[in-house]
Amino acid sequence: MTEKKNMKDDEYGVLLYYKYTDIPNIDDLFRFYNSNCNSLSLIGRVRLAPHGVNVTIGGKLSALEEHIAVMSKNQLFEGTDFKLATCSEPINDKVAEECGFTTLSIRIVKDLVTLSSNPLSKPPDISNSGKHLSAVEFHSVLQNAGKSVTDASKKLVLLDARNLYETRIGKFHAPNVETLDPEIRQYSDLPSWLDTHSDKLRGNQILMYCTGGIRCEMASAYIKSKGPGFENVFQLYGGIQRYMEQFPEGGYFKGKNFVFDHRVSVGSSNANVLGNCLICSFPFDDYSSRIRCSYCRMLVLVCNECQGKNLYVCELCQKYGKLVESEPLSIQTKGSKKLRILCLHGFRQNASSFKGRTASLAKKLKNLVEFVYIDAPHQLQFIYQNKEIGDLSSRRPISPPYKQCNRKFAWFVDPDTDENTSSDWEAAHVPFDSLQYQKQTAGFDKSLAYLKEIVSDNGPFDGILGFSQGAAMAACVAAQQMSLKGEIDFRFVILCSGFSVNLQQYEKNPIKCPSLHIYGSDHGKDTQIAFDASRSLASLFDEGCSVIVEHDCGHIIPTRSPYLDTIKDFLQRFL
Structure with missing residues (x-):
């Protein structure tokens, strides 16, 4: 028994959990996390909001289990799914630092996950999120897809709520099920995709998944808020992590599960390489190098042989017109974003x-x-006001200006006016009208x-x-x-x-x-x-x-x- 405890003391682990619940005193909870995590030498990210918590922390396995025991006694965390996994300690300082796994970061935030890029918009009602399916239930639905004829009008669609770089190394694939990959750079782009592609969801049974479940909570509520035709929304409870624990050989999940800690990704015992090098297209799925697109800063896959180039352009930037051979106007680095x-x-x-x-x-x-x-x-014509000057006996018209002027331009023009690109000055036919913009x-x-x-x-x-x-x-x-x-x-x-x-x-x-x-x-x-x-x-x-x-x-x-x-x-x- 003592030997087993000593092994746990030496083992390292990562703990993920979230909980949507009203926090009565967020400052007290902040102080608690600060005291508890520091006393247990835990590192990682703790995000606190008025409506819940989102936690990814690492440390000795015994310390993490002690943290879980303490949190489980708090009524606020009743029913919380604590996802604990053993792993090696962070050894790559660059990866660990970027993932926030070198120190403990506790922050009070407005939202646990940012669903919308519009910071002024109201988030959907989280109590109206999709129905939770356990890993076994989720697997069963995929397994039986296409076999039921009770309601053929409701097609089953599988919706991935993750970012493009995550889906490139692993995703669900099941026969007879259409999988929708929004191919988004960041989670806040998802509502826009859902709005644009709502016809693919309306009237169907929507099966959603993400890494650990929290992104599906908010996204499923957003889908259901669209009203009639969007009621049948289900989500994988505990996310891909719980599914892979239940089906160690992968089940319907192919490839690796991207994670936001020093592990970078987690594969099944039968994980195939789904990703490809951005440069040479050779099978590759390791993001440890943390190489990013020179334009949008999204993570990209670049194999060891192709690393060292000065410019990397992700598939989305290439799709929308960025050339691999060209230099970006401005390469933003961390800490200098404008x-x-x-x-x-x-x-x-x-x-x-x-x-x-x-x-x-x-x-x-x-x-x-x-x-x-x-x-x-x-391009607009050069014009000047041709007012006469002098007394009545010697009145004469004003001459055009002698100086050269820069061209003037417009976004809208008067439909009754021909576009004149001449460089000559022309006298205005009518006096200046302060309401001219109404005619343009x-x-x-x-x-x-x-x-x-x-x-x-x-x-x-x-x-x-x-x-x-x-x-x-x-x-x-x-x-x-x-x-x-x-x-x-x-x-x-x-x-x-x-x-x-x-x-x-x-x-x-x-x-x-x-x-x-x-x-x-x-x-x-x-x-x-x-x-x-x-x-x-x-x-x-x-x-x-x-x-x-x-x-x-x-x-x-x-x-x-x-x-x-x-x-x-x-x-x-x-x-």
């Missing part, structure tokens, strides 16, 4: 002038964002096609900032965010002194893109764009994911407090 924001100037402006106008804003946000400025595609409604298709090219060549971008007519363009793009997926990907828009162009259909169906609206108040001295026009545009966006800043600074983007503080707060939610 939000890349595409900036759309106003009517009769250009990238250079807008960069100058926003220099103060860029300087004050330099630690948060990188602004990328572009010219709009519609044509040219969207050309501008949209142009933006697709810009994003393909210079992306990815986290957000789009538009000023005046640029804001009108950004709003139109935001309205089509779902249909533009893969061509123009972004997470939010910032609309400054904006107005609406051809968005009448969204008056009853709000635009659900996260948005920050900045415009002059009713007495804000914006003589270019009416207060009501900007406020009307803001009203087209879902109020649950929009922030409004009204200021008194005129036709500009304010850079002083409290306006700047609100801008920073909005941006920091996406970092």
